[in-house]
Amino acid sequence: MPAAPAWDPAQYLRHAGHRARPFTDLLARVPELPTARPRIADLGCGPGNVTTLLADRWPTARITGYDNSAEMLARAEEHAGPTPGGGRLDFARADARTWAPAEPHDLIISNATLQWVPGHAERFADWITALRPGGTLALQVPGNFDAPSHRLMRELADSPRHRGRLAGVLRHGDAVHAPGTYLExxxxxxxxxxxxxxxxxxxLTGDDPVLDWVRGTGLRPVLAALDDDPRARDAFVxxxxxxxxAAYPAGPHGTPFPFRRIFAVARKEG
Structure with a gap:
């Protein structure tokens, strides 16, 4: 069985500015919350750098960032503690496949996480049930599984040289739903x-910046599966x-990297 892919917070944060932009766009569409000292969960908080934006928006809130990566949580802990508005920010280990709120929440938000959770739409009912009336479930997932960055990775993994080790390792287009499905x-x-x-x-700037980007996210399962065979791993890379x-040629000012993302903000009726 392939080793579980490990997260490298430093690699992930190499593109922190670009990765944070969808979270700020998602957050901008979240309506006001129903209580003065809201309870908030950030599901898949990663290194915690964008979880802090929740405390900026709701300084009186009690916020918990959840992740199943010990490496990410260790990095996130540097952001933990009381917030200037009298709230608190903390972090805890949890798996989005099974996590259920133990108390009523005002906001459950998840940024670029649910694509890793098969059947994640089936969790929506439990999460919405746990919201207070007027509370919000907000999510963002990448919608680029048909982009060259993912398609080429899957094609290479399925090539005769690599399919023996990499069959079934990578996610496919059904990792996320169409926007209309989330709406429904x-x-x-x-x-x-x-x-x-x-x-x-x-x-993106630098040498092979698209490869550098996916090293922090989508390429992790391949690197984990080939970790015990450096020659095969290096050959794949x-x-x-x-x-x-070839797919993302560098231009005079950097390498353009189109990235489609899907957003949903759902407010529970009061």
Missing amino acids: RLTGLGCTADVWETTYLHL EEYRTALR
Whole structure:
């Protein structure tokens, strides 16, 4: 069985500015919360750098960031503690596949996490049930599984040289739903839903910047599966590097990297 992919917070944060942009866009569409000292969960908080934005928006809130990566939580702890507005920010280990709130919440938010959770839409009912009337479930997932960065990775993993080790390792297009499906699921649960998609055109710099980006996210399962065979791992990375250079040619000011994302904000009726 392949080793569980490990997260590297330093690698992930190499593109922190671009990765934080969707969270700020999601947060901007979250309505006011129903209580003065709200209870908030950030599901899949990673290194905690964007969880702090929740405390900026709701300084009196009690906020918990949840993640299943010990490495990410260790990095997030530097942000833990009381907030200037009298709230508190803390972090705890939890798995989005099974996490359920132990108390009523005003906001459950998840940024670029649920694509790792098979059947995540089936969790919506439990999470919405745990919201106070007027509370919000907000999520963002990447919608770029058909982009060259993912398609080329899957094609290479399925090539004769690599499929023996990498069969079934990578996610496919069904890792997330179409925007209309999220709208249908959330309104069907009695919420007022706002669903949209955005394609960001990130301008990345440095050598092989798209490869550097996916090393922190989508490529992790491949690197974990080949960790005990450095020659096979390096061969895969070099083939993938060559394919990415062709698919994402560098321009005079950097490498344009289109990235589609899907957003949903669902408010529970009061």
